Amino acid sequence: MNDLFKVEKIEEIDKxxxxxxxxxxxxxxALLLAAISGxxxxxxxxxFSDDSRAFLDSLQRLGFEVxxxxxxxxxxxxxxxxKIPNSHASIDVRSAGTAARFLTVMLALAxxxxxxxxxxxMCRRPMEPLLTLLKENGVEFTFKGEEGHFPxxxxxxxxxxxxxxIDTGISSQFASALLMSGVxxxxxxxxxxxxxxxxxxxxxxxxxxxKQFGIGVQKEGNYCMVPHDTGFGLSEYRxxxxxxxACYFYAMAPLLKTNVIVRxxxxxxxxxxxxxxxxxxxxxxxxxxxxxxxxxxxxxxxxYPGVSVSMKDFSDQTMTMAxxxxxxxxxxxxxxxxxxxxxESDRISATITELTRMGIRxxxxxxxxxxxxxxxxxxxxKEAEVETYEDHRMAMSFTLVGLKxxxxxxxxxxxxxxxxxxYFELIxxxxxxxx
Numbered sequence: 001m002n003d004l005f006k007v008e009k010i011e012e013i014d015k016x017x018x019x020x021x022x023x024x025x026x027x028x029x030a031l032l033l034a035a036i037s038g039x040x041x042x043x044x045x046x047x048f049s050d051d052s053r054a055f056l057d058s059l060q061r062l063g064f065e066v067x068x069x070x071x072x073x074x075x076x077x078x079x080x081x082x083k084i085p086n087s088h089a090s091i092d093v094r095s096a097g098t099a100a101r102f103l104t105v106m107l108a109l110a111x112x113x114x115x116x117x118x119x120x121x122m123c124r125r126p127m128e129p130l131l132t133l134l135k136e137n138g139v140e141f142t143f144k145g146e147e148g149h150f151p152x153x154x155x156x157x158x159x160x161x162x163x164x165x166i167d168t169g170i171s172s173q174f175a176s177a178l179l180m181s182g183v184x185x186x187x188x189x190x191x192x193x194x195x196x197x198x199x200x201x202x203x204x205x206x207x208x209x210x211k212q213f214g215i216g217v218q219k220e221g222n223y224c225m226v227p228h229d230t231g232f233g234l235s236e237y238r239x240x241x242x243x244x245x246a247c248y249f250y251a252m253a254p255l256l257k258t259n260v261i262v263r264x265x266x267x268x269x270x271x272x273x274x275x276x277x278x279x280x281x282x283x284x285x286x287x288x289x290x291x292x293x294x295x296x297x298x299x300x301x302x303x304y305p306g307v308s309v310s311m312k313d314f315s316d317q318t319m320t321m322a323x324x325x326x327x328x329x330x331x332x333x334x335x336x337x338x339x340x341x342x343x344e345s346d347r348i349s350a351t352i353t354e355l356t357r358m359g360i361r362x363x364x365x366x367x368x369x370x371x372x373x374x375x376x377x378x379x380x381x382k383e384a385e386v387e388t389y390e391d392h393r394m395a396m397s398f399t400l401v402g403l404k405x406x407x408x409x410x411x412x413x414x415x416x417x418x419x420x421x422x423y424f425e426l427i428x429x430x431x432x433x434x435x
Contacts, residue, residue, distance in 0.1 A: 004385065005413040005424050007402025008431035014299075016260045018426060018435055020246050022047035022073065022239035023271055024419045025205060028055050028098040030237055032106060032180055033213045035064050037079035039233030046075045046239055050417045051096035058091040058103055082184045082230040087112035093150070095119040095344070095390075095418060097173060100150065101130060105177035108139045108156045109184045118150035121390050125149075126342050129167060130174045137161040162187050168203065169195035170342055176206040182226030183215055192223040197339070201272020201313045208270050212237070240264075243271040244316050245420045248396050250277060253285050253298030255324045255404055263293045276317045282307055283328070306332035306375070315340050318371070319397035322351050325373040326360045326381070327404060338369040344418075345389035354398060358384045358408070378405055385409045392418040399427055 027047040032055075034041040046052065048070050056075065060066050063085025065078040084107065091114065093099040100122055107114050128148030135141060140155040162185070166175050175193050182189030197203065207224065210217045214232035218225045246262035253260045267274065267289055277296060281287050283304040286297040298304075306328035311318055315337045325332035340347040348364065351371060355362045359382035361374040381401070386408060388395040392415050402408030416423045429435045 003412060005399075005410045007399050007406070007408050007410065007427065009406025010256055010403050010431060013256055013258050013430070016249055016252060016258055016430065016435060017263065018249050018261075019263045020242050020249070020265075021049065021420055023242040023244070024049065024051055025098065025202065026209070026239050026270060027052050028096070028102065029176070029180065029206060029209050030239060031055050031059065031075070031077065032102045033209060034077040034079055034233070034237070035059055036082050036106065036181065036184065036230070037213060037233030038081040038231040039235060040076065040078045041234050042236040043075045043077065044073065044236065044238045045241070046073050047242065047419065048073065049419050049421055050094060051098065051419060054092065054094040054096040055099040055103070058093060058099060061091050062086050062089050062107075079233050082110060084110045084112055088114070090115035090117065092117040093122060095121045097122065097125060097171070097343075100125070100127065101171065101173040101177045102180065104130065104154070105134070106181045106184070108134045108154060109159050109181045111156045111158060113153070113155045115153050116151060121344065123150045125344075126170050129170060130177065133164055133166065134159075137164075159185065160187070161185065161189065163190040163192070165192045165194065167195040168193050168197040168200060169339060171339070172197045172200050172202045175203055179206050179217065179224060179226055180210060183229045183232070186228055188228045189226045190223055191226060194222065196312065196336075198222045201275075205270045205272070240269055240271065242419065243269050243273040245396075245423070247273055247276045247317050247320050248400065248423075250280060250294075250296045251320050251324050251400055252403065253296040254280060254283050254301055254304045255298070255327060255400055257298050257301055259295060259297045259299050261290065261293050261295045265293045267294065273314045273317055275314045276320065279307060279309055279321065303329045306330040306373070308333040308335065310336040312336035316393060318347060319351055319393055320400070322355060322362070322371065322373055323397045323400040326355070326376045326401070328375055330375065332373045333365060333368060333370060334373070335365070335368040335370040337371070344391040345394060347391070347394070350387070350389050350391065350394055354384070354386050354394070357386070358382055358401060381405045381407050383407045385411055388412045388415050390415055392416045392420065396420065396423055403427075403431075
């Protein structure tokens with residue numbers, strides 16, 4: 001793909017119907033749970049992207065038996081009952097935060113000696129709270145760069161921790177990693193969570209999937225009891241479509257005054273980003289659950305209001321909201337998103353910088369831990385080349401501004417390979433004749 005993608009303006013489109021890839025969050029949790037289970041599991045609907053390929057490659061380097069069929073999007077993993085086939089190995093998680101956090105904990109609790117490598121981007125992302133906790137419980141680390149960050153070597157023998165406390169404020173992935181791999185410990189694990197996301201969508205997803213795989217995890221208040229269990233498992237499991245990816249298309253409903261169906265997305269999804277559809281409903285869209293997927297109707301709208309919304313539990317959609325907010329009739333306030341500063345990019349700073357580059361008035365709202373965005377006319381939007389900061393969600397979200405105005409080009413569109421390899425192919429098809 002070229003280093004610059006010019007987004008064509010869409011003047012009129014009656015309907016959009018699209019299929020999105022499988023969920024990254026569910027894919028990588030399923031890969032981990034299947035690998036440490038006691039059964040051979042067929043995973044259907046797997047996402048194939050940079051992040052999931054990093055996870056799959058790491059499992060293979062660790063000696064797990066993995067059969068991959070990208071054509072039908074299936075992966076077969078033979079679980080080993082919590083044993084790592086290669087107790088000495090070198091892996092590279094690339095830019096996958098889930099692989100980085102999940103595999104680090106799995107390997108630490110299972111035992112062995114490992115070289116842990118990552119992309120420069122992942123080497124900048126937070127790991128220190130998780131590594132400190134593991135170090136306090138006997139895991140040895142040798143850092144090859146900045147202390148508390150990738151890359152590092154790790155040596156672990158017979159970790160015997162029975163109880164841990166973990167802050168979910170920086171990343172709920174820390175807690176999810178401990179919850180899933182807690183089954184490897186002979187006495188199980190009590191995980192006590194603090195911070196503002198102890199009831200967050202990704203924690204709920206992790207617990208729901210553990211139960212689906214047969215792990216008898218119990219949650220009470222802010223702590224969870226994970227039993228020792230290496231015989232759990234499923235013979236097959238189906239991955240949901242990626243609701244995060246679906247939301248870029250659903251956001252087109254009010255933006256382009258059209259109707260959108262994303263195939264196989266349903267309201268009972270495990271994914272927190274399904275809450276974004278409720279915001280579209282507040283803006284005047286009509287939601288309908290059909291046999292082929294949720295339909296969001298925006299063709300009834302002449303205009304839509306701005307909203308004040310806490311996006312703590314579905315913060316991956318912050319930039320999606322920020323991309324349709326300028327075309328609302330009133331200002332929009334996105335609240336409780338401070339943690340997104342520590343993701344693939346500083347998403348608060350990046351969003352404000354890029355909206356300002358487009359001539360759209362916006363500002364940080366520190367009292368709300370968020371961003372305030374003001375309405376703009378189409379004439380006021382400036383021609384701009386959007387910096388994506390190696391962040392797939394920056395690239396995909398701000399494409400929406402281009403579809404509305406025809407004034408936006410996206411730099412480094414290939415960064416979408418992280419989760420949605422054919423995103424810009426779908427956007428091109430949409431611009432040509434609709435999909």
